[in-house]
Amino acid sequence: MNRTQVLIVGAGPTGLVLALWLAKQGVQVRIVDKTEEPGTTSRALAVQARTLELYRQLDLAETVVARGHRVPAVNMWVRGEKAARLPFEIVAEDLTPYAFLEIFPQDEHERLLIERLAGFGVTVERRTELVGFTEAGDGILARLRGPDGELVCEADYIAGCDGARSVVRETLGTGFPGGTYRQVFYVADVEAAGPAVDGELHVDLDEADFLAIFPLKGEGRARLIGTVRDARAEHPEDLKFEDVSARAIEHLKIEVTRVNWFSTYRVHHRVTDHFRKGRAFLLGDAAHIHSPAGGQGMNTGLGDAINLAWKLAAVLAGRAPDKLLDSYETERIAFARRLVATTDRVFSVATAEGRFAELVRTRIVPAVFPRAIALEPVRDYVFRTISQITLNYRGAPLSAGAAGEVRGGDRLPWVSVDGQDNYGPLSAIAWQVLVYGAAKPELTAWCAANGVPLHVQAWRPEHGEAGLAKDALYLLRPDTYVALADGSGAPAAALAHYFADRGLSPING
Numbered sequence: 001m002n003r004t005q006v007l008i009v010g011a012g013p014t015g016l017v018l019a020l021w022l023a024k025q026g027v028q029v030r031i032v033d034k035t036e037e038p039g040t041t042s043r044a045l046a047v048q049a050r051t052l053e054l055y056r057q058l059d060l061a062e063t064v065v066a067r068g069h070r071v072p073a074v075n076m077w078v079r080g081e082k083a084a085r086l087p088f089e090i091v092a093e094d095l096t097p098y099a100f101l102e103i104f105p106q107d108e109h110e111r112l113l114i115e116r117l118a119g120f121g122v123t124v125e126r127r128t129e130l131v132g133f134t135e136a137g138d139g140i141l142a143r144l145r146g147p148d149g150e151l152v153c154e155a156d157y158i159a160g161c162d163g164a165r166s167v168v169r170e171t172l173g174t175g176f177p178g179g180t181y182r183q184v185f186y187v188a189d190v191e192a193a194g195p196a197v198d199g200e201l202h203v204d205l206d207e208a209d210f211l212a213i214f215p216l217k218g219e220g221r222a223r224l225i226g227t228v229r230d231a232r233a234e235h236p237e238d239l240k241f242e243d244v245s246a247r248a249i250e251h252l253k254i255e256v257t258r259v260n261w262f263s264t265y266r267v268h269h270r271v272t273d274h275f276r277k278g279r280a281f282l283l284g285d286a287a288h289i290h291s292p293a294g295g296q297g298m299n300t301g302l303g304d305a306i307n308l309a310w311k312l313a314a315v316l317a318g319r320a321p322d323k324l325l326d327s328y329e330t331e332r333i334a335f336a337r338r339l340v341a342t343t344d345r346v347f348s349v350a351t352a353e354g355r356f357a358e359l360v361r362t363r364i365v366p367a368v369f370p371r372a373i374a375l376e377p378v379r380d381y382v383f384r385t386i387s388q389i390t391l392n393y394r395g396a397p398l399s400a401g402a403a404g405e406v407r408g409g410d411r412l413p414w415v416s417v418d419g420q421d422n423y424g425p426l427s428a429i430a431w432q433v434l435v436y437g438a439a440k441p442e443l444t445a446w447c448a449a450n451g452v453p454l455h456v457q458a459w460r461p462e463h464g465e466a467g468l469a470k471d472a473l474y475l476l477r478p479d480t481y482v483a484l485a486d487g488s489g490a491p492a493a494a495l496a497h498y499f500a501d502r503g504l505s506p507i508n509g
């Protein structure tokens with residue numbers, strides 16, 4: 001029998017990121033996957049700006065950006081013509097260092113994560129399947145079926161990153177309520193030519209069947225994502241590219257010369273009832289699934305992993321009570337439910353049938369959309385939502401205070417002045433304090449006494465424009481969200497209360 005601190009079931013993107021963030025924080029992990037080798041198909045393509053911001057903690061952001069493809073704009077097409085174009089740079093240049101949509105195919109993404117994990121001495125144990133587990137006393141006992149037969153693994157915690165058909169979820173009995181779309185999704189990675197194969201994202205609004213073209217790295221390479229319904233959806237396994245290609249050719253004027261990968265799948269919209277039960281956690285597709293149309297699924301799983309990792313590390317090191325782990329569910333289930341509801345609504349409108357729905361898509365949206373996105377608040381809202389930079393944990397037990405427009409639970413606003421930004425400290429996985437302006441001596445003394453890094457940046461008007469308050473303190477948690485925002489003038493007392501009230505230690509591992 002082997003003992004580890006965290007047994008991670010599933011080496012998809014969620015499990016790999018969890019393993020990386022735990023290993024980086026000195027936690028002993030074991031990661032198993034039932035497959036013989038990592039996935040070889042592109043699947044999830046979009047890496048959202050928020051994920052890239054968080055990826056700075058493991059020095060991954062630059063590599064993802066360098067190896068992937070930056071999409072500068074999204075276009076809407078109606079009746080074979082481009083009806084509107086939304087450039088991301090104009091929208092987001094003041095919001096994030098990653099003012100674009102990053103395309104990085106999932107197979108390459110997983111390979112990069114595996115490569116980095118090897119740097120921590122962790123290898124995915126392949127052909128090793130979780131059969132079941134029980135919780136016993138101060139740990140779990142997991143039954144694994146490996147290449148040499150069955151074995152039992154003992155662990156302090158088990159993390160179910162085992163995808164939509166999760167055995168961990170089945171064992172916990174937390175259900176998977178929701179529904180299944182009647183449309184079948186298809187994906188096709190193609191080599192093609194035409195005005196819509198220009199490195200940008202293109203969405204066709206004409207029909208009730210959704211159709212989008214995502215650019216892939218390399219000249220003339222693109223991913224088509226679409227839906228089909230009616231009789232064709234009844235036997236998706238029989239669908240071929242030829243059955244769905246006519247519309248792309250007609251509406252988006254694509255000439256396909258080669259199909260490298262074609263696949264169909266059914267999509268569900270579901271969220272499990274609990275993300276934590278005792279010593280077991282559910283993350284990624286094991287916990288929530290929805291339409292891939294908004295490019296949110298994989299990114300949400302990665303966010304789950306980064307949210308849970310620092311909490312597990314703190315509890316395992318005795319720097320936080322078990323209760324801290326409850327906040328994983330509180331913070332992430334709320335977001336997953338909202339996300340599933342939103343993607344469901346948007347997808348339902350985009351694919352609604354009937355004359356009225358068609359009128360909305362082909363007349364009203366093309367008329368209203370360009371005017372709406374000419375308004376900065378609308379552009380901001382759309383980008384913030386899709387890029388996940390708007391995601392926050394306001395009102396949750398770990399979030400406290402407000403200073404300027406920033407509240408506990410928020411993502412720290414990004415501010416760039418003369419080419420220098422305020423995100424340097426965010427590459428650390430640690431409690432830290434940020435002040436824009438001057439730090440009071442008592443704050444400096446408290447941080448020194450507690451080993452909490454204090455970063456003071458000279459106040460600039462741009463900080464105020466971004467919603468920060470002069471001389472206030474912003475305590476960041478190890479996943480870089482604002483824990484406490486305080487401008488009360490008694491910073492040492494505010495910090496001491498924050499940690500004491502939650503039984504947390506500010507000491508960084």
Ligand SMILES: Cc1cc2nc3c(=O)[nH]c(=O)nc-3n(C[C@H](O)[C@H](O)[C@H](O)COP(=O)(O)OP(=O)(O)OC[C@H]3O[C@@H](n4cnc5c(N)ncnc54)[C@H](O)[C@@H]3O)c2cc1C
Nearest residue numbers: 010012013014033034043044129130162163284285292297
């Ligand atoms: C064809 C296709 C196209 C897609 N396109 C998009 C897209 O365009 N955009 C988007 O956002 N998402 C897309 N997705 C969804 C996206 O791939 C998932 O959201 C993402 O992979 C979820 O990551 P995960 O790590 O949570 O789960 P998964 O990637 O499903 O990984 C789960 C892992 O657990 C392993 N496992 C399962 N059970 C066990 C067990 N009992 N024991 C051991 N190991 C186990 C599996 O082998 C697998 O490796 C697509 C999916 C498919 C199939």
